Amino acid sequence: HHGKKCKHFLDIRDLSKKDLQDMVVLGKQMKDMQENRKYPLHPTAPLKGKNVALIFSKPSTRTRVSFEVGIRQLGGDSVVLSTDTMQIGRGETIADTARVLSRFVDAMVLRTGCTDDLLGLAELSSVPVINGLTPTSHPSQIIADIMTFEEHRGSIRGKTLAWLGDGNNVASSLIEAATQFEFTLNLATPHAFSPSQEVLDWAKANGGNINVITDPKEAVRNADAIVTDTWVSMSDSDDGKQVRLKALAPYQVNADLMKLAASDAIFLHCLPAHIGEEVTEEVFESKQSVVFDEAENRLHAHKAILIWAMMDDDWRQYGSGK
Ligand code: CP
Numbered sequence: 001h002h003g004k005k006c007k008h009f010l011d012i013r014d015l016s017k018k019d020l021q022d023m024v025v026l027g028k029q030m031k032d033m034q035e036n037r038k039y040p041l042h043p044t045a046p047l048k049g050k051n052v053a054l055i056f057s058k059p060s061t062r063t064r065v066s067f068e069v070g071i072r073q074l075g076g077d078s079v080v081l082s083t084d085t086m087q088i089g090r091g092e093t094i095a096d097t098a099r100v101l102s103r104f105v106d107a108m109v110l111r112t113g114c115t116d117d118l119l120g121l122a123e124l125s126s127v128p129v130i131n132g133l134t135p136t137s138h139p140s141q142i143i144a145d146i147m148t149f150e151e152h153r154g155s156i157r158g159k160t161l162a163w164l165g166d167g168n169n170v171a172s173s174l175i176e177a178a179t180q181f182e183f184t185l186n187l188a189t190p191h192a193f194s195p196s197q198e199v200l201d202w203a204k205a206n207g208g209n210i211n212v213i214t215d216p217k218e219a220v221r222n223a224d225a226i227v228t229d230t231w232v233s234m235s236d237s238d239d240g241k242q243v244r245l246k247a248l249a250p251y252q253v254n255a256d257l258m259k260l261a262a263s264d265a266i267f268l269h270c271l272p273a274h275i276g277e278e279v280t281e282e283v284f285e286s287k288q289s290v291v292f293d294e295a296e297n298r299l300h301a302h303k304a305i306l307i308w309a310m311m312d313d314d315w316r317q318y319g320s321g322k
């Protein structure tokens with residue numbers, strides 16, 4: 001509240017490579033700390049006395065519960081809010097909401113159907129704002145995804161990931177991550193559902209190794225991980241649903257495609273999944289599928305994001321537990 005510039009977690013591209021890497025390390029440390037001690041609370045309770053507002057204008061299972069539980073494990077408290085029961089739902093501006101909530105809480109997480117609302121909140125908030133998903137990105141998911149990849153396959157640097165299906169919000173954050181963590185990303189999407197050109201341009205200007213193609217087989221060849229997501233996101237209107245399902249059908253992740261990837265390739269999906277659409281039951285339930293580790297890692301990744309955003313420059317030390 002002292003005019004200090006806040007560390008907002010809005011997009012993967014905003015952070016330095018070093019901070020991103022150290023954040024993933026901190027996420028792993030958070031997980032080890034919990035598993036080794038068989039005790040869920042962080043020993044130094046870094047968020048003691050702090051409150052975080054979790055604001056949702058769209059449904060959520062993983063993001064909501066993992067932030068709420070993660071905050072508690074760090075010794076803090078949260079207030080979970082749905083915008084339809086807030087005055088925002090009746091037209092109070094984001095600008096005023098930002099200035100009011102800043103005086104009550106120490107950080108905010110927002111999931112919104114309008115990217116400008118996230119940017120507006122961050123602009124006028126005097127406490128850190130964390131992106132909990134917008135129609136254009138989902139960066140908190142991607143920190144957990146990198147953590148999950150590295151748990152199973154070692155350092156992600158120099159590896160190849162394949163994204164199949166819709167070039168959506170999650171794909172955009174993965175493109176930014178490929179650039180920042182220096183892995184190759186092949187995206188196979190139909191032309192009508194290709195990833196954001198603005199994000200691709202950013203990746204290109206920043207040395208990203210990103211290949212956008214239309215052939216799913218080419219994309220997965222020798223890939224170390226295959227990643228997909230729903231074909232109909234929360235921000236997509238129901239009207240276009242049939243068109244989407246038809247155009248995206250050839251991009252379903254099935255056993256034949258998995259065979260073309262590296263023999264030890266993993267399957268990632270942020271969930272919720274639509275079995276029989278973007279992925280077959282066979283792949284989803286296979287040994288290669290690590291989707292529930294990925295979901296679990298949201299908890300630990302979120303603790304790392306909170307510590308990065310809310311603690312001082314010594315944030316890395318909270319991984320030691322001392
Ligand atoms: N993956 C993810 O963000 O899930 P929720 O929509 O349940 O939060």
Ligand code: NVA
Nearest residue numbers: 168229233234235271
């Ligand atoms: N792309 C999906 C992700 C859900 C976590 C959506 O935006 O609905």
